[in-house]
Amino acid sequence: MxxxxxxxxxxxxxxxxxxxxxxxxxxxxxxxxRKILRLRKGSKVADVPCGDGRISLELARAGCRVVGVDACEPSVRRARREFRKAGLPGALHLGDMRDLQLPREFNAVINWWGSFGYFDEDTNRRVLKGFADILLPGGRVLVDQVNRERILRQFMKKGVFKYGEVKVTTRNRWDAKRQRINGSWLFERGGRRARRRSSIRLYTPSQMEALMESAGLTLERICDGTTGLPFTRGSQRMSTVGRRL
Ligand SMILES: C[S@@+](CC[C@H](N)C(=O)[O-])C[C@H]1O[C@@H](n2cnc3c(N)ncnc32)[C@H](O)[C@@H]1O
Known part of the structure; x- marks a missing residue:
């Protein structure tokens, strides 16, 4: 399917x-x-999914040993190219976050920038458990999402954006029963167009705490991961940090 x-x-x-x-x-x-997760030179970090490696690269520049995983081949290729250009070590793998093929050797797992909640309830739980399973004792997982309360308060049914040559028109619908934001996207570039759909489960802080616990993690903090400030109803982001004891 x-x-x-x-x-x-x-x-x-x-x-x-x-x-x-x-x-x-x-x-x-x-x-x-790095500050939130207390990463130091030599800390081993899994960036999942890493996209084009923008965060992986900066962590590697700071001396972390980074492994990035993403399912999008062009993004992984770009990430590898950027690492090569920068002359930095790092392993970038094509892979699926639902089935991480990594050993238990990480000080931190970063799931950054709205990369959680893509799947059904059980699979989302399994994804988080997969992150917990590759952590060393004392290691941390950070899951970053949009702040659901803020998004729902200022719900944007339609948006039109221009990124470089690509015009994007989005239409969003909140599925209150399944607690998911369902998006319809129209991408246009030089007379060509493509339609795509998205569906993301948005969690409340207490739901994230329960998910962390079910993955064997202890909730350490919830903050806005872009600033490190405590989470409030006005925060842009909700970043949940769980620790493996
Ligand atoms: C919103 S982007 C975030 C990427 C990166 N964390 C960042 O901050 O730039 C989401 C990423 O999830 C990846 N992705 C989607 N489904 C995936 C899966 N099942 N396994 C691994 N990566 C996946 C996409 O290819 C995309 O690069």
Whole structure:
């Protein structure tokens, strides 16, 4: 059976990602992440999914030993190219976060920038358990999502954005029963267009705490991962940190 993630992140998304504002903020995001997760030189970090490696690269620059995993082949290729260009060590793998083929040797797992909640309830739980399973004792998992309360309060049914040459028109619907934000995306570039769908489960803080516990993790903190500030109803992001004892 196909899943929306099978073709969403290839093609137009990856072109858009290069031109989007997030490509310029990776260094600052990685700085805050290092602080939240108490990463040091030599810390072993799994960045899952790593996309085009923007965060992995900054962590590697700071001396972390990074393994990145992503299911999008063009993104992984780009990440490898950027590491080579920068002359930095790092392992970038094509892989599926639902079935991580990594040993238990990490000080931290980062699931950054709205990369959680893509699947059904059981699978999302399994993904988090997979992260917990590759942590050393004392290791931390950080899962970053949008702040659901804020998103629902300022719900944007339609949005039109321009990232470089790509125009994106999104239509969003909140599925209150399944607690998912369902998106319909129209990408347009030079007279060509493509439609894609997305569906993301948005969790409350207490639901994330329960998920962490079911994965064998202890909730350490919930904050806005872009600033490190405590989580409030006005925060842009909700970043949940769990620790393996
Ligand atoms: C919103 S992007 C975030 C990427 C990266 N964390 C960042 O901050 O740039 C989500 C990523 O999830 C990847 N992805 C989607 N489904 C996946 C799966 N099953 N396994 C691994 N990666 C997946 C996509 O290819 C995409 O690169």
């Amino acid at each position: 196909t899943h929306w993630t099978d073709d969403f992140f290839t093609g137009y998304w990856s072109v858009m990602q290069k031109a989007a504002p997030m490509s310029g903020v990776a260094a600052e995001e990685a700085r805050v992440l």
